[in-house]
Amino acid sequence: MDKRKICVVTGTRAEYGLLYWLMKEIQSDPDLELQIIATGMHLSPEFGLTYKQIEEDGFVINEKVEMLLSSDTPIGIAKSLGLGTIGFADSLNRLKPDILVLLGDRFEILAAAQAAMIARIPIAHIHGGEVTYGAYDDAIRHAVTKMSYLHFVTTEEHRKRVIRLGEYPNRVYNVGAPGIENIMKLQLLSKKQLEESLGIYLEEPIFLITHHPTTLSTNPIEGIEELLEALNNFNNATMIFTKANADDNGRKINNLIGSYVSQKPDKRKFFDSLGQLRYLSLLKYANVIIGNSSSGLIEAPYLETPTVNIGSRQKGRIRPNSVFDCNPDVKEITEAIIKALNYEFKEDSEYKIFGNGETSQQILKVLKNIDIKSMTKEFYDGEII
DSSP states (O other), X not given: OOOEEEEEEEOSHHHHHHHHHHHHHHHXXXXXXXXXXXXXXXXXXXXXXXXXXXXXXXXXOOEEEOOOOSOXXXXXXXXXXXXXXXXXXXXXXXXXXXXXXXXXXXXXXXXXXXXXXXXXXXXXXXXXXXXXXXSTHHHHHHHHHHHOSEEEESSHHHHHHHHHTTXXXXXXXXXXXXXXXXXXXXXXXXXXXXXXXXXXOOOSSEEEEEOXXXXXXXXXXXXXXXXXXXXXXXXXXXXXXXXXXXXXXXHHHHHHHHHHHHTOTTTEEEESOOHHHHHHHHHHHOSEEEESOGGXXXXXXXXXXXXXXXXXXXXXXXXXXXXXXXXXXXXXXXXXXXXXXXXXOOOGXXXXXXXXXXXXXXXXXXXXXXXXXXXXXXOOOSOXX
């Protein structure tokens, strides 16, 4: 009997971190064959050539789809999307997977979904049903949902939203967030190990700062200049920045951060990519995470790290009480940081709303046992159950 071929696509350092345990589960299952397609920022020197980390972790990358142009304009992103669709069409034709696994809402994932849909390869989508009104990722996520056959969502609210999009309830599974599995399974670095790896003494307060473009805003870099000005009110803080994604105007954000960090290199560091282990370890020891990354809403609460969420990029996403939302305004950001620094965590149930860390096992069971002979789709107009 031939092994079922499960192809996983990863385009960013963050995606790979979320997919790691599922990839390990597939790789170790005797009835399954793991295929990996690396694309997007993984293949870019500008973002640290992070495909090498995938290989160092013991995985074989079957295909590499080059698609990123050296541009972060809307035209450049749209052209990258077109190149990606062409590249994925060729790669999927060579690999001929039985199921394609996609996570999230980035344009690289949309390119893969388009090619798979036309090739009639069933798509299993992770993290559907969520909303983020400040970025075009929101529309991409819902588009990929409609092209997918299997749906693995992170909360009951997200499960119901996918069903309202016309997907049959028996194909929508609430499995929790894969990021929580990393927290439960990874042996995080000690503070001393982390300091040695980062090359900086982590003197409190420690700020972890990740700020991405708000792609649906008239000003995609909204908040970054205000954030950097607000940070001047905390000159004694140790500040660790990570690069913005390869979205519209991401390079402008990175240039501003680079200039800011260079003014005080003994207290500030800027990294292309921290990798999952260092990122979560730093998130554990940080006094606050600042910016507009989803990690501040999903993973940070499980590590009892409060979040300052700036602007509209994550607007609409479920968040616990440890998240302090503010507008891209210097005074508001400063006040939110002060509130976060003084916040005390209480009952676990208020923060741990994205599952218990058993996501990959639940997904694997479905991928392994689902009947893929007749994966036709119809629009579901029934009750939400």
